[in-house]
Amino acid sequence: MTFADRMLRLDRRIIFLLVGLCTLIPLLYPVGLAINISSEVRGVYDYIDSLPEGSVFLLSLDFDPASKPELYPQAIALLRHAFRKNLRVLGMTLWVSGTGMAEQVIGQVASEMGKVNGKDYVFFGWSPGVSAIIISMGQDLYKAFPSDYYGRPTNTLAVLQGVKTLRDVNYVVSLAAGTAGIETWYVFGKDKYRFELGGGCTGVIAPGLYPLLRSGQINGLIGGLRGAAEYEVLVGKKGRAVAGMDAQSVTHFTIIILVGLCNVFYFLSRSAQRRSEQHR
């Protein structure tokens, strides 16, 4: 067995250790490299920034705890921006397993920004039906959610004054980890009820949403931890996403080096095999 063959059969625990160290060290000793802003993220930021005070902003937190590291920082940055602009924030989720997290992030940012539940924002929670709930909200918001997450009748809340259906919502952003998410909001919501739609998603599903972005079906896309970091930079309050970018940088380069080495060893091993076949 040649050296290349041995390297191709490298114990995976060494790779695990390498990835672990490459994640941990930059988190402990951050460098803070500059983060460039992409047009996709700027699309969401600029639209929220252009909304007049009192506009209605619906944030659908369509993810579960598995995607928390990527989407939670996005939610925090978006909520900070919306509350700073004094928008009326409506929160909800299409994922039942994400209800607690969604309630937590909205409550956390609202209290940090001094916003009052029921007056400045409302959290609807989760309701079964997925696409049906979006259509139902488009028909009559109060029939879709007769009460909010805390059991208060929605038709008595000051934050919902003048809001009857999704047609009265100025901007919807879905932070999605899969289906139901951005595509669901487009197909069953925006297409029929004509509101502006933006999206945030995990890095894994972001490439799949580019057709929607390029055709204008969504006006912006915050992709993965990188997107969250860009939004934090735009909002001017750096958080966990910016802190995680150094770790992501080093890990990406580690994987690139590993893939490069694996290919070098692969070609060395192949040429050695060919040489030995020729000698026979």
Add this chain to the structure above:
Amino acid sequence: MIFFRRTLPLLITFVCGIVFMAQYYVPHPSSEELLTTVNKWLQIIGGFALILGVTSLFHQHAVKIRRQEPGWGYSFALYAGMVGTIAVGLLAKGKESVDGGLTAFGWVYSYTMVPLQGTMFAILAFFIASAAYRSFRARSREAAVLLIAAVIVMIGRVPLGEYLIPISGDITQWILNVLNASVRRAILIGISLGAVALSLKIIFGIERSYLGGGKE
């Protein structure tokens, strides 16, 4: 009775399919009211589907525990977890927090479900790195193209990459916006045309597998 097993479901499917296809294009209040009502039904059915799913899961694992089949201990753990969570969930009326304080249900959610799911997802990073090392090889021209594109996107999506190779960000954007978007769009159009064709086949009773098998 063939009428109740076949004809009636086909008739309901045909009528509902045609009515709701037409409904999309009719903005009359009665048409909108019809959609609202049917959506309410869908939400209710969705709620019952959840109960059905949980009951089925309970039944399946109860059988495993009773017969002490291999791995019944895992079924027991699932049973204990589900029963425990449902119990605290009912006690807390489904609320994770009340007046800013965590309920027992909220505690289970925040300190078991959130870290467990987070850990499962985080482990992926290690396995992806290991899998990439073992299998991401330029065995053919197509694989080499894929490999080069992946490396460029990985460089261009992180600040270190943009710092070392400033043009990598623009190339990444081009790959995502042009190559990726056009291929994805082609796939989406294909899937959508297939979905339309299948829907029409179901509405017109050509595709009947959803009715299930069994004797007529």
